[in-house]
Amino acid sequence: MASDRPALGVIIVTYRSADVIGACLASLRAATGVALHVVVVDNASPDDTVEAIRAAVPDLMGAVQAGQEGIALIEAGTNGGFAAGVNLGLARLAANPGLERFWLLNPDCVVPPETPHLLATHDPGPKGAAMIAHRVVYGDDPDKIQIDGGVIDRRTGITRNLNQFAPATSPAPDPSRIDFVTGASLVATRAFVEQAGPMAEDYFLYYEEVDWALRRGELPISFCEGAVVRHVAGTAIGSQRMGSVASPFSQYFKHRARAMFLRRHFPTGLIGGAAWSLAKAAQLAANGYRAEAGALLRGFFGMGPPEQVLSALSPDARAKIGR
Template identity: 85%
Template sequence: MAEPHPATDPALGVVIVTYRSSDVIAACIASLRAATGVALHVVVVDNASPDDTVEVIRAAVPDLMGAAEAGQEGIALIEAGANGGFAAGVNLGLARLAANPALDRFWLLNPDCVVLPETPAALASHDPGPRGAAMIAHRVVYGDAPDTIQIDGGVIDRRTGITHNLNQFAPADSPAPDPEHIDFVTGASLVATRAHLERAGPLTEDYFLYYEEVDWALRRGNLPISYCAGAIVHHVAGTAIGSQRMGSVASPFSQYFKHRARAMFLRRHFPAGLIGGAAWSLAKAAQLRAQGHGAEAAALLRGFFGMAPPDPVLAALSPEARAKIGR
């Protein structure tokens, strides 16, 4: 991305939201800069990181552009000034990119992802067929186990609100899923079309973390989800907020916000599932306690049943973030 790409290269807008991402963002940016056969218009939105994330970004991108230039080919930085959550950061980036009429696809990419050089071009040029697409799913593998699939797209259990990753833990050379069976695309690496953005609008921001992309997918109307078999992304989960990784239990912070969001999602889309969702939460909390994860169990229950976060979780939030979740 150091030099402009030929006009014949397909264009792709990219939104990366950072928060305490100083340990991963340089590798993510380096992988994008190594992309071939594509013109990338990257906007990095920093949600007021308290660490040196912004300094790392500036050091990694000598030709970094400012917010006023966001949407141009290259990499631009927008400093949000407050942590309004994942969706708020994404929406800020999407608004800048969507102002460029030349961009028809927008890639939401986590800062803890590394992409293969050919992946961006595959996503930018993928043909979804005559029906078009709302979103383009693709293979995401574990960054620390790249021969193992993390997700090929997700499905929703409407009885509990629990989501499941298609092909999770399967070998990375497994066949692709039927896109007709995909309910949503992971927010860690999600390509949305302009048609979807215009139909569904921006992401809903009050989830703060988790389920934003699941909610967004359900607002796609009759636009299908497509699958790009030629794109692979490596994802190292849990670097900033302690999301679950292979062989680990999600942190209390992650537990609280994930299950808070699940309850919100059920109330909005599948209210009949709240009873099953509550039963699942009680059973899962009991399992976590039996395994010695009492803090994680308590955070899960407080999140699902609408209580305030545990004190350590609340202490980790900025005043702006507390206001965002009503605490």
């Protein structure tokens, strides 16, 4: 039966997410005033992620395949990286002509019940929107903003989070300042997806959403005030969290992706990007983070991952990055 509630497609890509996916799905099931079409794509998790998904939604029946609201699971069977998982979910949801917005959501996010409705009904104005940004706060300190949208330093490829660490009561940013929306919680419109195509899969991790945003043409980025998502960063791959340094795994792939991004979009920034990498690695090493410093340099300068990173990758993931 068709719903008179606004519809929103949701794509969640999981990998080693057994400890967080249950809370994420429970928060979505508590959403009010919206019809959610959720696709969870598991990238061949070696832990109990798939079992945790099924336990969280014991009535999982794959309703999304039939164009109905509900939750569906796609087991990718391989770890092709974040964008590959997104693209699988996006293809499934885009086949439903009733969906005009697609929400990329990390499994380590928890969503207040009113946020999905706000994202589904947000009016971006007469120009429409490519992406809809919104406030993401720290899961372990929800009174502090993690990101209100991001900006890119074209001289180095470094990205910066708008309003990071500011109080969660701070005013929203001017949407014209936003260069990209974090992949942890990003709403893309059908108009944008049809124009830009799928996410680039060769980054494997990081910068996919930054690259995607630069393919939006004249479509602007909008900001949905009032919509908030709580994000516990770094649960699977060791991304930087408050008061911590990103793991060697995260350092390698983030700066590998940054170099790829610069070559693709701002090649003149490679010199500044190299200088920044050397300085940052020296800072990390001076503070005792030698493994992290080495991983950063190997990633940016196109070398293979260090052994501790390589050993954490499955054979299919190694093949994906050419190692």
